[in-house]
Amino acid sequence: MTEQTKTGFFGEFGGQFVPDQVKEALNQVAAAYNQFKDDPQFQQELAYYLKDYSGRPTPLYFAESLTKYLKGAKIYLKREDLNHLGAHKLNNVLGQILLAKRMGKNKVIAETGAGQHGVATAAAAAKFGMECEIFMGAEDVERQKLNVFRMNLLGAKVHAVHTGNGTLKNAVDAAFSYFSQHLADTYYVLGSAVGPYPYPMMVKDFQSVISREAKKQILKKEGRLPDAVIACVGGGSNAIGAFAEFISDPQVRLIGAEAAGKGVDTPENAATMTNGKIGISDGMRSYVLQDDQGNILPAYSISAGLDYPGVGPEHSYLKDAKRAEYYPITDQEAVAAFVLLSKTEGIIPALESSHAVAQAVKIVPKMDPKQIVIINISGRGDKDVSQVARYLGRKI
Amino acid sequence: MTNNKPATTLTNAFKKSSKTFIGFLTAGDPTFEKSVKQILALAEAGTDIIEIGIPFSDPVADGPVIQAADLRAFAAEITTDKVFELVAAVRQKSQVPLAFLVYLNNVFKYGYEKFFKRCAKLQVGGLIIPDLPFEERAEVLPFAQKYGVALIPLVAPTSGQRIPSVVKDATGFVYAVSSMGVTGVRDQINTDLAKMVAEIHQATDVPVAIGFGIHTPQQAARVAQVADGVIVGSAIVKIIAQNKQQTLTELKKYATAMKKALSSRLNKSK
Numbered sequence: 001m002t003e004q005t006k007t008g009f010f011g012e013f014g015g016q017f018v019p020d021q022v023k024e025a026l027n028q029v030a031a032a033y034n035q036f037k038d039d040p041q042f043q044q045e046l047a048y049y050l051k052d053y054s055g056r057p058t059p060l061y062f063a064e065s066l067t068k069y070l071k072g073a074k075i076y077l078k079r080e081d082l083n084h085l086g087a088h089k090l091n092n093v094l095g096q097i098l099l100a101k102r103m104g105k106n107k108v109i110a111e112t113g114a115g116q117h118g119v120a121t122a123a124a125a126a127k128f129g130m131e132c133e134i135f136m137g138a139e140d141v142e143r144q145k146l147n148v149f150r151m152n153l154l155g156a157k158v159h160a161v162h163t164g165n166g167t168l169k170n171a172v173d174a175a176f177s178y179f180s181q182h183l184a185d186t187y188y189v190l191g192s193a194v195g196p197y198p199y200p201m202m203v204k205d206f207q208s209v210i211s212r213e214a215k216k217q218i219l220k221k222e223g224r225l226p227d228a229v230i231a232c233v234g235g236g237s238n239a240i241g242a243f244a245e246f247i248s249d250p251q252v253r254l255i256g257a258e259a260a261g262k263g264v265d266t267p268e269n270a271a272t273m274t275n276g277k278i279g280i281s282d283g284m285r286s287y288v289l290q291d292d293q294g295n296i297l298p299a300y301s302i303s304a305g306l307d308y309p310g311v312g313p314e315h316s317y318l319k320d321a322k323r324a325e326y327y328p329i330t331d332q333e334a335v336a337a338f339v340l341l342s343k344t345e346g347i348i349p350a351l352e353s354s355h356a357v358a359q360a361v362k363i364v365p366k367m368d369p370k371q372i373v374i375i376n377i378s379g380r381g382d383k384d385v386s387q388v389a390r391y392l393g394r395k396i
Numbered sequence: 397m398t399n400n401k402p403a404t405t406l407t408n409a410f411k412k413s414s415k416t417f418i419g420f421l422t423a424g425d426p427t428f429e430k431s432v433k434q435i436l437a438l439a440e441a442g443t444d445i446i447e448i449g450i451p452f453s454d455p456v457a458d459g460p461v462i463q464a465a466d467l468r469a470f471a472a473e474i475t476t477d478k479v480f481e482l483v484a485a486v487r488q489k490s491q492v493p494l495a496f497l498v499y500l501n502n503v504f505k506y507g508y509e510k511f512f513k514r515c516a517k518l519q520v521g522g523l524i525i526p527d528l529p530f531e532e533r534a535e536v537l538p539f540a541q542k543y544g545v546a547l548i549p550l551v552a553p554t555s556g557q558r559i560p561s562v563v564k565d566a567t568g569f570v571y572a573v574s575s576m577g578v579t580g581v582r583d584q585i586n587t588d589l590a591k592m593v594a595e596i597h598q599a600t601d602v603p604v605a606i607g608f609g610i611h612t613p614q615q616a617a618r619v620a621q622v623a624d625g626v627i628v629g630s631a632i633v634k635i636i637a638q639n640k641q642q643t644l645t646e647l648k649k650y651a652t653a654m655k656k657a658l659s660s661r662l663n664k665s666k
Contacts, residue, residue, distance in 0.1 A: 015532055016529065016531060016532065017500060017527045017528065017529070017532055018456075018527060018529060019456065019457045019526045019527060019529070019550065019552070020529050020549075020550050020551065020552040020554075020555050020558070020562060020573070021457075021552040021553075021554060021573065021576055021577070023529055023552075023554075023555070023558065024552075024554040024555070024556065024558070025554075163460055163463055164454075164463065169454060173454070173456050176456070177456075177577050177578055180552075180554065180576055180577070181576040181577050183554065279501045279504060279505065280500045280501045280504055280527065281454060281501055282454075283527070288501075290501070290505070292505070293475050293476055293502060293505060293506075294452075294476075294501040294502045294503075294504060294505030294506070295452060295453035295454075295470075295501075295502075296453045296454050296501075297453075
């Protein structure tokens with residue numbers, strides 16, 4: 001189904017729209033990735049760390065109480081929140097760090113918004129004895145002090161990026177700039193399935209472990225494929241990982257839940273698929289929130305991990321090919337789902353993942369009890385409790 | 397192809413006894429009217445080519461100085477249409493060779509054909525598109541060729557073996573990036589520029605200008621020993637950023653000093 005028309009493209013989406021300074025760096029990463037991705041030793045080593053360091057396979061859990069509550073399709077949760085560090089991020093980080101080691105690099109850098117990807121990278125770098133520097137918007141450094149401390153604790157140096165509005169996009173630019181200047185010893189661990197080739201393809205491959213496991217698990221438990229897979233979409237790495245193995249099974253609906261923030265009709269949203277237009281940004285052609293001049297608009301969501309104006313190019317391709325569907329979920333709906341899953345299943349989902357739960361709340365009651373839905377719980381919500389308390393007007 | 401296609405205005409700006417001085421500013425920084433006057437002042441002081449930056453929200457190749465200029469231009473509500481109007485206002489008084497520094501999404505959003513057509517009409521000789529490497533050039537190449545507008549390739553210190561592919565089919569001039577990273581004033585340039593320029597010259601006949609980090613006349617004179625011209629951006633934008641009464645005088649003074657440095661006896665390498 002998903003075809004790479006020319007290197008680095010999914011249909012018309014993707015590419016490598018970057019200054020020549022960055023090209024050499026990307027070419028090196030692409031060459032190494034293509035060399036090692038099918039290498040049995042590399043895969044074996046990755047599988048070992050995914051199992052013994054990260055705790056995979058993550059369970060596919062039958063959410064009986066939520067199923068009873070919603071009175072529709074049978075709901076399974078793919079428990080990515082049970083990974084080491086509490087999110088799917090480490091799947092990709094381990095893959096890329098092992099690649100960096102194979103390339104002879106002893107230093108890794110990463111961008112981070114809320115800090116989750118930065119923490120995962122810092123942890124894996126600590127584990128493998130690599131030097132680590134994290135680029136984070138100055139505004140985010142201020143908002144996410146706890147994660148900055150975590151990264152420091154793990155031995156990483158955190159750079160506050162003061163350009164632009166001091167958020168994720170500026171951190172990405174700063175990381176690419178640093179990468180192109182320190183090619184000899186440095187590897188850039190990009191955190192989502194976005195940006196120039198080879199990152200969207202590589203991150204998808206490393207995150208595909210989610211759907212490889214889920215497919216096996218659902219076949220074992222139910223003897224058949226699910227009717228729908230639901231995942232939240234910011235850049236889209238957990239979603240593409242959860243979709244990957246099901247893309248060629250047309251009977252499985254692939255549903256992405258994107259952040260509508262305060263509403264798709266307000267300026268404060270991150271609903272790229274609903275409000276975005278095709279454009280070229282962050283090194284790729286994809287849907288992106290932009291004004292009528294082609295300037296990229298700031299995105300907003302209560303969930304820092306979905307607060308991104310673009311989306312991975314393969315998602316744009318799947319949308320236009322009508323293979324996947326994308327729906328907006330507001331802050332309010334996400335917080336309600338956050339509370340609902342906590343109360344019904346005793347599982348506090350990340351605010352990001354709560355968007356996927358909220359989408360399930362909308363469609364599951366209309367489905368037949370014989371149908372099956374998998375929700376990808378991309379991360380745990382401990383990091384979000386004080387924010388949710390504030391949102392609900394509770395003092396803690 | 398005729399001689400009056402826009403790209404040749406750029407190449408012709410190199411056929412002089414002295415090395416070519418290319419000055420950059422951001423359109424609309426700090427206002428539409430002031431930009432027009434600044435461009436005319438730079439031209440009057442002998443600037444050979446003026447590179448006009450179209451402000452963009454995510455200028456990945458630009459450093460803090462030019463990013464700040466973009467924000468000032470946005471505050472003045474500059475749009476792509478206004479940039480073309482600004483060029484039209486310049487053209488009423490001056491035929492100074494012009495190029496745009498523009499990011500691809502601005503051109504894409506405006507419409508490739510419409511953008512290149514307007515460039516040709518206003519004799520804008522070429523476009524420098526930092527986020528369009530040669531592998532993706534097919535995006536706009538048909539329009540560039542149709543309207544005779546140059547796609548000015550950027551060569552980086554790491555381009556190495558890519559150089560022949562990057563500059564193949566170049567028109568206008570080649571922009572050699574002196575240092576890695578983003579635009580901005582630097583005290584030192586560590587790249588072996590002579591080697592880099594020689595490699596470019598081997599692959600193309602169009603002139604080579606060096607940019608990124610150049611600010612003093614002494615630096616310009618040194619760099620010009622190995623190249624056909626120098627490009628100065630952040631240093632000019634810094635003068636504009638002060639937004640003083642005498643900005644125009646200072647711009648002229650700066651451009652005159654740079655021109656003088658580029659005309660000195662030192663620069664007889666070619």
